[in-house]
Amino acid sequence: MIPSPGLSLEHYWQTLPPDWPGGFWWHWLVFTVIIIAFILMLVMGYIWIERRGMGRMQARLGPNRAGPFGLLQPVADAVKVLTKEDLVPANADKIVHWLAPVVAFAPALMIFAVVPFQDGALLADLNIGILYVVAISSVSTVGIFMAGWGSNNKYSLLGAMRNVAAVVSYEIPLILAIIGVVLIAGSLSLNDIVLAQNIPFILLQPLGFLLFFIAGCAEINRSPFDLMEADSELVAGFHIEYSGMKFALFYLVEYAEALAISAIITTLFLGGWRGPALPPWLWFLLKVILVFFVMVWTRTTFPRVRIDQLMALAWKFLLPLALINLIITAIQVLAWSEALLWVMIPVNIAIMVILVLLWSKLSKLGWGRVEV
Amino acid sequence: MALKTEPFVLNIGPVHPSTHGVFRMRATLDGEVIIDMEPVFGYLHRGIEKLAEERTYTGVIPLTDRLDYLASMSNNLAYVLAVEKLAGIPVPERAEYLRVILAELQRIASHLIAVGAFLNDCGAFFTPFLYMFREREKIVDLFEMVSGQRLLYNYMRIGGFTQDIPDEFLPALDKFVRQMPGFIDEYDRLLAENEILLARAKGVGILPKELAINICASGPVLRGSGVNWDIRKVDPYSIYDRFEFDIPTGSAGDCYDRYRVRVQEMRQSLRIIEQAMKQLPSGAVRSEVPHLIHPPAGEAYAHIEAPKGELGFYLVSDNSIAPYRCHIRAPSLMNLTALREMMLGWKIQDAIIIFGSIDITMGEVDR
Numbered sequence: 197m198i199p200s201p202g203l204s205l206e207h208y209w210q211t212l213p214p215d216w217p218g219g220f221w222w223h224w225l226v227f228t229v230i231i232i233a234f235i236l237m238l239v240m241g242y243i244w245i246e247r248r249g250m251g252r253m254q255a256r257l258g259p260n261r262a263g264p265f266g267l268l269q270p271v272a273d274a275v276k277v278l279t280k281e282d283l284v285p286a287n288a289d290k291i292v293h294w295l296a297p298v299v300a301f302a303p304a305l306m307i308f309a310v311v312p313f314q315d316g317a318l319l320a321d322l323n324i325g326i327l328y329v330v331a332i333s334s335v336s337t338v339g340i341f342m343a344g345w346g347s348n349n350k351y352s353l354l355g356a357m358r359n360v361a362a363v364v365s366y367e368i369p370l371i372l373a374i375i376g377v378v379l380i381a382g383s384l385s386l387n388d389i390v391l392a393q394n395i396p397f398i399l400l401q402p403l404g405f406l407l408f409f410i411a412g413c414a415e416i417n418r419s420p421f422d423l424m425e426a427d428s429e430l431v432a433g434f435h436i437e438y439s440g441m442k443f444a445l446f447y448l449v450e451y452a453e454a455l456a457i458s459a460i461i462t463t464l465f466l467g468g469w470r471g472p473a474l475p476p477w478l479w480f481l482l483k484v485i486l487v488f489f490v491m492v493w494t495r496t497t498f499p500r501v502r503i504d505q506l507m508a509l510a511w512k513f514l515l516p517l518a519l520i521n522l523i524i525t526a527i528q529v530l531a532w533s534e535a536l537l538w539v540m541i542p543v544n545i546a547i548m549v550i551l552v553l554l555w556s557k558l559s560k561l562g563w564g565r566v567e568v
Numbered sequence: 569m570a571l572k573t574e575p576f577v578l579n580i581g582p583v584h585p586s587t588h589g590v591f592r593m594r595a596t597l598d599g600e601v602i603i604d605m606e607p608v609f610g611y612l613h614r615g616i617e618k619l620a621e622e623r624t625y626t627g628v629i630p631l632t633d634r635l636d637y638l639a640s641m642s643n644n645l646a647y648v649l650a651v652e653k654l655a656g657i658p659v660p661e662r663a664e665y666l667r668v669i670l671a672e673l674q675r676i677a678s679h680l681i682a683v684g685a686f687l688n689d690c691g692a693f694f695t696p697f698l699y700m701f702r703e704r705e706k707i708v709d710l711f712e713m714v715s716g717q718r719l720l721y722n723y724m725r726i727g728g729f730t731q732d733i734p735d736e737f738l739p740a741l742d743k744f745v746r747q748m749p750g751f752i753d754e755y756d757r758l759l760a761e762n763e764i765l766l767a768r769a770k771g772v773g774i775l776p777k778e779l780a781i782n783i784c785a786s787g788p789v790l791r792g793s794g795v796n797w798d799i800r801k802v803d804p805y806s807i808y809d810r811f812e813f814d815i816p817t818g819s820a821g822d823c824y825d826r827y828r829v830r831v832q833e834m835r836q837s838l839r840i841i842e843q844a845m846k847q848l849p850s851g852a853v854r855s856e857v858p859h860l861i862h863p864p865a866g867e868a869y870a871h872i873e874a875p876k877g878e879l880g881f882y883l884v885s886d887n888s889i890a891p892y893r894c895h896i897r898a899p900s901l902m903n904l905t906a907l908r909e910m911m912l913g914w915k916i917q918d919a920i921i922i923f924g925s926i927d928i929t930m931g932e933v934d935r
Contacts, residue, residue, distance in 0.1 A: 500691025
């Protein structure tokens with residue numbers, strides 16, 4: 197099943213038999229290369245977007261020396277980081293310290309195995325796709341905690357502990373928000389979820405989208421939940437003792453995770469690769485970048501929350517709302533007639549607004565001072 | 569089952585992005601909660617008070633620049649007021665007005681950094697900080713016009729100024745005064761009512777009124793605790809009694825009140841500058857002063873409301889060309905003394921913003 201030179205790659209994907217008997221390894225090879233290239237290129241793009249975008253929002257220019265519009269700045273940074281000395285603290289747990297960046301990086305890469313770039317164009321169309329994503333994405337935390345522990349530094353340990361606490365808490369509303377989508381789509385496969393989105397699920401599940409976006413930002417430690425890095429408090433958090441290529445890997449993880457979350461949001465809520473006129477992969481790319489832009493925007497705007505407020509937000513605000521959202525969605529899926537699908541949009545948006553306003557009045561974040 | 573836990577010591581500083589210089593907090597933590605805190609300073613001690621004894625009265629002025637390097641103009645003012653009081657030197661009317669204008673501009677510049685750095689400590693990733701630097705840049709440009717310097721101005725002299733302001737200064741100042749209220753509104757729109765900022769700063773790091781008075785706090789830290797005390801009103805120096813302005817005060821004494829007091833003070837400073845510009849007379853900017861000043865033996869204390877609080881210079885003269893003793897009452901150091909009481913029981917993140925809300929400059933704390 198080696199594709200003949202005249203055939204385009206795209207054509208090859210479409211002619212693949214559904215169970216790929218002989219083409220399995222070719223398929224595997226092609227998509228592994230595509231995914232790694234996609235992640236590396238887009239991470240560079242993300243770094244550029246973040247730095248330039250933040251520059252514009254902060255009334256300055258951002259990097260503009262390396263290449264046109266500073267486009268080569270990520271390349272220059274990569275070269276600089278690669279040529280740096282690799283330092284390991286004297287009392288560090290050397291094996292753990294060495295292993296941590298790898299353990300953190302691999303899962304971020306593996307998430308993309310089930311993300312469809314266009315119809316059927318994905319490494320493995322698992323029928324439990326979204327479950328796989330949820331399971332794999334939490335493995336990164338192990339790597340981050342290894343980094344925090346192995347560095348033998350109090351700042352990095354504090355950062356890693358905060359990260360573990362945050363990820364464990366935010367996993368629950370994250371998954372509950374996903375279940376709403378799964379209920380409507382009737383499948384766990386990401387490709388099927390995209391195919392089910394004749395109306396993007398952001399309209400049918402506005403509350404679910406909001407919860408997923410917040411919990412997703414907290415999972416990957418984007419501002420305002422960037423407590424594990426917290427440059428004004430913990431200086432750099434868990435990767436304070438890393439330099440050279442190991443630091444670069446953590447930097448890569450950070451943006452690969454942001455990329456993964458924006459890809460999942462695109463797939464679950466924004467209709468994935470679907471869209472008029474433009475080719476599907478371009479739609480996918482545009483939506484992913486749009487989601488990331490919103491993340492950059494929140495990062496430049498909001499102050500950071502405190503650790504107890506972070507936990508309170510997960511347990512007192514996101515979790516109840518996610519449960520309510522799940523119940524409402526289940527009732528709607530059971531009772532609502534297909535013909536009235538468009539009526540569901542304003543109803544659901546109204547429900548979201550009412551619930552969010554009500555809950556923000558009801559719940560108080562954090563518990564303030566402790567008597568000592 | 570209870571896990572066995574024990575407190576541990578975390579050194580915050582002296583090399584840390586949020587200690588605003590080389591300050592060190594030796595914090596004992598129980599998890600994230602601060603159960604004990606010991607401030608350690610002195611890393612930036614340069615012996616300015618001793619150096620002042622070996623310089624002529626005019627030669628001390630550059631040293632005062634290096635106290636609170638974010639408010640050099642105010643430091644100059646406090647020192648020259650003390651010498652003028654000691655030697656009985658008159659100051660021309662025009663110089664008095666210019667001093668008020670420059671001191672109030674300096675207050676705005678210093679508060680811009682204080683508020684920006686505070687919000688940065690809260691975790692607003694440099695956006696408010698850079699917005700405020702954009703406006704501070706305009707003030708620094710104004711100072712560069714008059715003094716040729718952008719950080720350490722060394723512009724005031726005993727009895728007036730080194731030279732008169734250039735012609736382009738007043739139009740530029742007028743433009744700035746008209747623009748600035750819009751920019752302050754912009755900062756307010758950006759963050760003042762932000763839910764996260766309120767949750768982080770309201771009720772955090774409370775400095776009770778009594779404690780604030782007992783530790784000799786001054787400036788926005790004292791006024792944030794609800795004490796209406798401003799040297800410009802209670803003991804008017806220079807010509808402050810000729811202007812109309814209000815003293816904004818807080819009520820709770822928390823980080824948010826200190827932040828709000830600073831923002832309000834910027835508006836009041838603009839009011840003062842506007843009035844001073846209207847009344848600015850023409851004439852000389854320096855009275856006839858001998859090159860070397862021999863004040864009569866005695867002592868003098870002059871204090872001003874510097875951006876960070878009451879800045880005082882206590883000078884003792886033995887009728888020679890240099891001060892016999894020069895003591896500086898630095899507001900940053902006094903305001904810092906309640907740090908432990910304000911921090912205990914709060915988390916590391918709160919400790920950082922409490923420290924940021926006091927607004928210190930290490931150059932002034934250590935001298």
